[in-house]
Amino acid sequence: MAEIKLWLSENYITYHPTLRKPSLLVLERKYKPDPVYFIDELLADYDHTVVRLPPYHCDLNPIELIWSLAKRKxxxxxxxxxxxxxxxxxxxxxxxxxxxxQCCEHVKKIEREYYERGTTLYEDIDQLVLRVGEDSSSESESESEAEDIDMQVGAATSQDSYEPSIEGIEYLDFDLLE
Structure with a gap:
């Protein structure tokens, strides 16, 4: 916890001293820059863009379909x-x-469906989350905690609208494998 507080202080991010570790981690995640990977820079030098897949997202990871196939066999x-x-x-x-x-083509089809839906998948994500043991009419703890943290930090952030684009995405050419 001391490391998190040190990082926040070194980066001039104010926080209330009574915040507990989960709240401090939310703050850190909010302000910590994304890591820069060597492979991303190398590929960018050759005009390629890395598109990271959500971890454990079986719809968008062909390897999950292969694992399923192997387990069935x-x-x-x-x-x-x-x-x-x-x-x-x-x-x-x-x-x-x-x-x-076939697995990769199936994933491409799912990707196209997600892109056609646009941002609604991400904008409406809170409606898809099942909160066990909570009263649906009450404000969730995480929403309340996030508001408290924003007030403590004094940061009023505005999210830019996110519009996904599949322009420029390249897929592995399977002819090279044969």
Missing amino acids: VALQNVGAKDIKQLTEEAFSSITTTDWK
Whole structure:
């Protein structure tokens, strides 16, 4: 907690001294700049842009579809006292370039659907979050805490409207794999 307070102080971000660690982390996340990765700079030198996928977002990660395919193959063969390691190796060995292409094409289709929906997916995200044990008519603790933090910091931030664009996004050319 002392490290977080030190970082906030070094970056001239005011905070109330009684704030607890979760509130301090919210502040840090709000003001800490995104990391700059060497690979992003290298690719930018060659006019490429890195588009990061949301972690654990199975709709947008083809590898999640491949994992699912491999698990299904293992489950179909996992009868009796068979060696699970061998079954897993066979399952992954049987996954073809065509399987990868199909998974990637499926993800591209989902991406296009998300882009066609526009920002509503992100603007309405609070309506999609299930809050267990909360009264739906009351203000959530996280909203209240965020407002308290903004008041303590004294920062009135305005979000610029975010308009996603798929312009310039490149996909792996599967012809290179064959």
